[in-house]
Structures are given as C-alpha cells and as structure tokens.
Amino acid sequence: MLSLLMIVVPVFLVFVIGFTAQKLLKMDIKSVSSVSLYILFPCLAFTTFYTNPLDGEFLYALFYSVILMLTLTLVTIVIASVLKYSRAEIGAMLLGVLFPNSGNYGAPVVLFAINAAAFDYAIMLTVIHTFIISTVGIFIASYGNGAAITVREGIRSVMRVPVIYAVMIAVIMQLLNFDIPPQFMEVIEMIGAASIPIVMLILGMQLADMKLGHSKITEVTGLVVMRMVVSPLIAMVLTLFMPIDEIFKLVFIILNAMPVAANATMIAAAYNTKPDTVSLGAFVTTVLSLIALPVWLYVLGIGM
Secondary structure, three states, X not given: OHHHHHHHHHHHHHHHHHHHHHHHHOOOHHHHHHHHHHHHHHHHHHHHHHHOOOOHHHHHHHHHHHHHHHHHHHHHHHHHHHXXXXXXXXXXXXXXXXXXXXXXXXXXXXXXXXXXXXXXHHHHHHHHHHHHHHHHHHHHHHHHOOOOOOHXXXXXXXXXXXXXXXXXXXXXXXXXXXXXXXXXXXXXXXXXXOHHHHHHHHHHHHHHHOOOOOOOHHHHHHHHHHHHHHHHHHHHHHHOOOOOOHHHHHHHHHHOOOOEOHHHXXXXXXOOOOHHHHHHHHHHHHHHHHHHHHHHHHHOOOOO
C-alpha cells in the first residue's frame, strides 16, 4: 500500500506547491489558466489525436462516458428527491458528482501509475469530459439557479472551448494523412508537455482561492460518496461491457474516481448555483483522494 501511496503523493505535492505559492504570492490565476486553456492543453490534445490512430475506442469511451453520466444523474436525482433537495441543491450536487477532475489530477496520476500509452487514453477522456462540462455543466448550473439557457447559448459555450478545434484539426490531418514536418511537431509536443505540471499547479492555486462557506453536511457527504465511491463503482461495472483495450478500461475507472473538477466550482460560482457546496465538495474530495486513490489503485491491481 505504501508503494501505491507514493504514486499519488508526488502529484499531491505539486498541488501543495501551487496552493502555498498562491497563498503567499496571490498570483493572477486567470492569466495562468488562460495560457493552459488556450495554448498548452490544445497542443497536448492535438499531439494525442494526431499521433494515435483513430479507432472505435474513442467512440466507445464517449458512449460509455455518457451512459455513466446518465446513470449518476438518475441516482443523484433519486437521492435528492428522497432528501427533498431544492432545485439549487440538486444543481450543485450534479455539478460535483458528474464532473471528475480528469485533466488537472487524473491524467498525471495515470502517467505516474501506468505508462505513457495510458496517458494518451487519459487525454482522450479528458477531452470528452471537457466537452461535456462545457455543455451539460452549463445547462445544469442554469437549471440550478432557475435561469433559462438557450440551445444557442449552449452551442456558443462549446465553440469557446479551444481544445475542440485542436482535436478537429488533428483528426482531419490524420484522416488526410497530412505529415507535419518533424521540427514543427517537436515544438507542438514540447508546448503540450508543459501543460501537465502547469495544470497541476493551477489546481493547487484554485484550491487556495476557494471560498469555503457553510453547507449542509448531508449535501457535501452525499456529493463526496457519489464522486469518490459510486462513480468509480459504476465505471467498473460498465467496463465489463466495453470492447476496448484493458489499459483503457483501467484509465476509464481511475479518471472517474477523481475528485470534483475545479471547473465545476467555477461554473457553480458563475451561475450562483450553491458555489459554497461545490467548492467545499471539491476541497474535501481532493484531500480525501490522498487515501481513496491508493485504495482504488490497489483494487485495480495497479502498482502491485
């Protein structure tokens, strides 16, 4: 178990560095996040989709990610109905339950725990999660605060996500067998590689700036259990029906065992959908992940 803990601890230490630096230096997170969002991560996604042959695995991952999300939504709504949650409370819980921190946390853990090939799978799933949170996440948040968001606004939200364009260009180039000169590809790969430590530091900085207000214990407890226990359990069951590589199955489970996505807290704050609950859920799940993730790695037989 100590060896499994040592897989997670190095990643967690980078979060601590980002957290401490933000507390001491009060840096502008928006500027750093923009560099990652508009330059680094699109380059990483481009490299992943350009260099890996397209096959049915990505479509299966997309399909089963949607199935997982729908299942979690159904379970969450049933629990919320029994506990008589308000509309805002349901919206906040869904934001915390449906969206794992696959990019800032999951992908680095996969890289440390498995290998570079698994990391490529993690990036593919991160792109899927980014697309879903940029669409479904905003609809959920607007539902939570009683606002009405149009389909056009939802489409505009997706069109503002740079990684979507990077993936589209990479796929088109691969289908057309377009060869990028090695010198240019090396630059793209170098920029993309920088995204990993940067997004890890950003998560620590975001945690440092979170405003943890008062929330119902039942709300946060339910959110934590759903995100850290129920989500990976359902993911594990779904992998039994997934005709894809065994490594991809492991990555699918690991990424869906991740803490609440930092982006979920931003969306909750932007739409005023009980941001205190989502932020506290993100903080608690991130801290608990130091224990929960080694347990899941042990269950999956990784690092043994």
